[in-house]
Amino acid sequence: QGTTVRIGYVSPQTGPLAGFAEADAFTIEMFNRVAAEQGLNVEVLVRDSQSNPNRAADVAQELIIDDEIHLMLVASTPETTNPVSTVCESEGIPTISTKAPWQPWFIGQQGNPGAPDSWRPFDYTFHYFWGLEDVIAVFTNMWDQLDTNKQVGGLFPNDADGNAWGDPNVGVAPGFAQAGYTTVDPGRYQNLTDDFSAQINAFRQANCEIVTGVVIPPDFTTFRNQAIQQGFEPKAITVAKAILFPQSVETLGEAGHNLSSEVWWSANHPFTSSLTGQGCGELAAAFTEATGRPWTQPIGFVHSLFEMAADVIKRADDPTDPDLMAETIAATDLQTIVGRVAWNGEGVPPFAAQNVCKTPLVGGQWRRQDDGAFDLVVVDNKTAPDIPTQGVMEPLA
Amino acid sequence: MAPSTSSSSTTRPRPTSRPRASWSRWPDRKRRPGHDAGPPSSSEEPGRSAILSLHDVSKSFGALKVADAISFDLPEGQALGIIGPNGAGKSTLFNLITGNLAPDAGRIEYLGRDVTRTPPMQRCLAGMGRSFQIPQPFNRLTVFENLLVAATHGQDRTESDVVDDVARILERTELIEVANRPAGGLTLLQRKRLELARAMATQPRLLLLDEIAGGLTDAECTALIETIRALHAGGVTIIWIEHVLHALTAVVERLLVLDFGRVIGLGDPAEIMDSREVKEIYLGIEV
Amino acid sequence: MIWIDTIVQGVLLGGLYALFAAGLSLVFGIMRLVNLAHGDLIVMGAYLILVIVSVLGLDPFVAALFAAPVMFVFGWVLQKAVLNRTLGEDILPPLLVTFGLSVVIQNSLLEGFSADSQRISMGALETASVDIGPVTVGLLPLLTFASAIVVIVGLNQIFYRTAIGRAFRATSDDPVTASLMGIRPDRVFATAMGLALVVVTIAALYLGTRSNFDPYVGPARLIYAFEAVIIGGLGSLWGTLAGGIIIGVAQTVGAAINPEWQILAGHVAFLIVLLIRPRGLFPRAVD
Amino acid sequence: MALLETTGLTARYGDFQALFGVDVRLEEGETVAIIGANGAGKTTLMRSITGVLRGAPDEICHKGVSIGHLMPDTIMKRGIVMVPEGRRLFPSLTVEENLLIGGQHKGGRDLGDRIDGFISRFTGGPNPMELAAGHDGSGVWSLDAIYTLFPVLKERRHNPGTALSGGQQQMVAIGRALMSNPEILLCDEISLGLAPVVIRDIYAALPKIKEAGTSVIVVEQDIGQALKVADRVYCMMEGRITLEGRPDQISRDDIHAAYFGAPA
């Protein structure tokens, strides 16, 4: 293989979503090292989306036209994955994407998300992560462990995740209802808002004992502080996105204890890397050793993304031919550090079967240690019993 | 590049200001002698109808009253001079007549129609032309273009139609030499001439002139008087504010004296100039 | 009950907006300067406080005390060296220069601090609350509102009780005549900008503690501030507070109906006020 | 050495030249009147002296110091104060505040001057620190003294300055200028647009001002008034001095000629 295979990678390294990209440098350094060892002729070009979808599209365009990449990798929230995937699909560049629930990724890229007839599969872009049905199951399983009035307040912003989660028909509310939970949804708000009193009031009015949603980290801090200020204390706060990272929880101090969240990867997951052979615990330890920081969920997924890249490049006859590459990606069946990745349509509705592959999801809770540090403890594994639990769900305060 | 416009090259001797061809927005646009201008008010010269009448027009700037219940009629074709000390409200009165300022109270009639709330641009179309005391040229346009705007918009006419008229006005006001220079570069004297020329280019039926003679040499002053006389002879009604009294009295038939926004004298120029009040207030010389 | 709470929260939010707006109102009122960089200056202040807090480990309130003189000097120099040159009849130069400044500040902060969102931590104060009758309000919002009142009372005292305040007003009325009174307008303007940036520092303190900020949040804060100033009426500081409260209440009421309308409701309230009173609620008698 | 002297003073507004080499002199304790028709350049002369229009340093000399290039506030702090044409009260200030602001920066240097003086050490240019010095602004004029001079102002002191009648406004303008106890007072058409009685009242104040040791230049179109108060008279026409003399030495015809450029 004479030509260097150029891989573009776009992620939010700065901005409100920066936490998602925490393991990027660590992972890419590892990938370059392993690639050199294995004799893979690759070059990784990294671009920062600054958490801004428009910039994400711009840098993707640059990578394709100016840097002439052969494979695009993209990760972390629909704000990043969608613009990049759209550009790549339009330019015919094979793309692997992750770290965004599949509905906002797939439906969010359709011209009219409200008209299922108009939805079309993609030829070049492939996504693996979990979906709303998983988060519904995980969240309700966790809440079932508590004694609540089953009134759930929802915080859904006017962004890709928020619109997908908050959709009254295809969002989380119908699923919650099936499990016996009533959702109170005051409506979409703008990200980085100054004031959550309206939501707090609405939740209090409806006597909500549970708060859920998909909130960017800074907004969750604002919400949590204002909720306490205004004397609103639910029994459980289970939100996605905002409290994935220990840092976000630490800024809350006491108020962070027993907040709960979805867990897509942990140091306890029973998987191994196809690239380095490390187990999850080993990978987490390596990260902590290299950076001095506690492990976070994105580590596993960024790692798996590069496992995917190595795998398809190895399998492809000509990694520089976009159509061959797309075929190769579609034919993937790989055991990665986040579980098995294969676009075989398992657990996915037919319209998305071609482009979406699902990985397991469980539920966890943050426990404050005496020294002020936080541990993420898996408290529910009904959806993926092979991932062990470490405790049971506890109410807040 | 679009082809340039060019005009016909005839040089018919024509008065610079001719009877108005059209006045599209206004129905009673014809110049009718004896045309009824509202209630027949105290017109001193019966037979000539009032082209302009003011009824108790007042205007204040904050506590400062600059027009205090001003009323007068101006018969069509007359030349009226306005004098008064600095700050008496003369220029303000012009602004009220032309609509650049709205009066606080009172009514202004022009050609028998109430124009109190009519915007300046429509009053211009209806035949009011004016010069500004502090010259207000279109700085980045050439002198010629300054007049061209006035001629084509003050009257709904095309550029090629007005070239000859404009050129003649430029010659008359001795601006032809600088016709293609930007107006921003003119000297004050030239700017003042431009004010007059531009007002003439709108082919006014009523021409309002604000201190255009200041700073002229005797010869220039005489030429200016000639120009204005010729306009007047061509049937244009004129109101002229001027501190250079000998120029003013050489042209006007009637004189209005303003002080503190009030009319303190209106009548025959000689009589007015001779009155004690005027001498005291205006000239400040004790008699 | 919910409505009382909504309105109380809105009023408190209005306090924050009034703080954002007070400095703007000051420079807009005194020198008719439309400062499009005001929002970014607030953000810059927040970063300054953040740096002082994290480097010196000070309490944010103490850090603001340190930041205020730095900001004063920055404002003074900025006005003296740059903005004074833009003042005049034409609104474009100040608009453009402050627009440029806004872009420069935003991107300099981006270079220096990355796009990450930041927050100034106040510890326990962040979540502390008090019960006022039927509603529970956060101590921090209450403190913000109180600061807004203090700032406005303080500015009013400076404006109407001190020599420098007299100089502000006189220079604002007529810089040339003020200079004949021994006042140098460019220094007065520089002082005013310095003072405005002291107010900006206070606003920055609460911006940074109430919610998150990143280098890009300035323009949104600027627009609320402008709305408050314009609703209040040019140069009226109490009007600015009223304007802030109107925007704040409109936002919380809008959000209570549907969070989608939170920000929209503020803007719509602004447009409605302006439609009814184009010069704001408490315009100055003379402009 | 004259108290104030202009030599070959020129002034222009853009391309338009308004003054062509004006020589005017004011001696200590003197009252000088400058008369001339509209647009003769009287106001321009006043604006040049007070620094509103700036020119070459040497064109204006105050007590032997060239001041032609100084800023208005520096000149004011040297004790040269003007009552501007059209009164120009500050509408946002009350009568009393209008007066106070006149005395606010009387003479000497303030913090701003110190800062600018410090900066000018590095940048070159006139050092206002030195130039503003010399006049201490002490003297007989105070708020009370002004209220004694114009009692009507005391009653209206909390009104906005612009709510007064024209004559009263003119009194405020004069009072405002006096508050700094000027060495030289320039009055530009203080009778402009006022009723004769009011003019009389205002002119009645002039002797008291002279008594306090102030030298005065009055600019007037009201020739009668001017001749009555002045020790010396200059007449201007089209940016030039066309006549100079003592009131008793010049005749009506001289004035007429100097005024309009041709004998009557």
Next chain:
Amino acid sequence: MATTYSVSARTRVATISGIAAIALLGVAIVLPAFASRSLIQDLFFILTMLTLAQLWNLLAGYSGLVSVGQQAFVGFGAYMLFGATILWGVNPVAALFLSGVFALLLAIPTAFFVFRLSGAYFAIGTWVVAEVVRLSVAQWQAVGGGTGTSLPRDARDKMWGVEWIEALFDVRASAARDILAYWLALALAAATIGGIYWFLRTRRGLALAALRDNVEAAKSVGVDAARMKWIVFLVAAFGAGIAGGLIFLQNGRISPDSAFAVTQWTAFVIFIVVIGGIGTLEGPIVGVLVFFFLQELLADYGAVYLIVLGLLGIVIMLFAPTGLWGFFARRTGIALFPTQRRLEIKR
């Protein structure tokens, strides 16, 4: 003595520049045959920014309407293009016209409101209106709400002329779409400049120049200032709407934040106009080139580019308020697009 007078607006420089312009246009049309795709994209960017700059210049430079809210029309036009293609199945190229029309329709109520304001209030008013439009559009879930949406593949595929271009230049569909967008941008920019130039040479254009110099005086010689304001505001909105539609058609993706970005569609546009020279047709052309080359030069320095741009804007406004072209033209007296009418006298 027979003196004849005539008006002429032709100069030799203008004739040369006219010929040059036509030649340049010809080259620009056939350029896609030789140029790389990234050059075509760069030119697309230049041409659309140039269009916006010319329109803003018409507003602020000629009519004194200093709007900070042009992004309202850019964004609204763009959104209407997406709406029309996604929801009503209109061909994207045809929908460009709708972009303009809808932007124009939006401009009517906007003008009613903002024309009540003047100076700084006008500027802020336009900005707030743009924010209101942005926030309202962000509620329109059918085109993705706050997330935004992408141009569906069907719509993209049926764009007029793409297949033909693919065959003609033997390129992939995505490159063919770029070429189409480039041609459309070229046509738009040429039409905008040509249209403004034509307008400035009409009687109304002269009136506009007069208004720019002195509003009160213009009113007093019969210029209908209010109508001119309306015309200019609506024309600028129409053009901005089409430009917005085109930009996002090429982009393929839209979101409220990008479509209504005040920095991109107004601040940069203002910088372009001011750096080049406000109140002239040449200014924005010079400005957009400077803007682009700066961007290329500093592309690798990220935010530094914007810092330099901001500083340059400030420095030019302070020290050369007539911009680079104004500076040049004052020294040489050259005008590429002369609008000045000269009075020719033959004796």
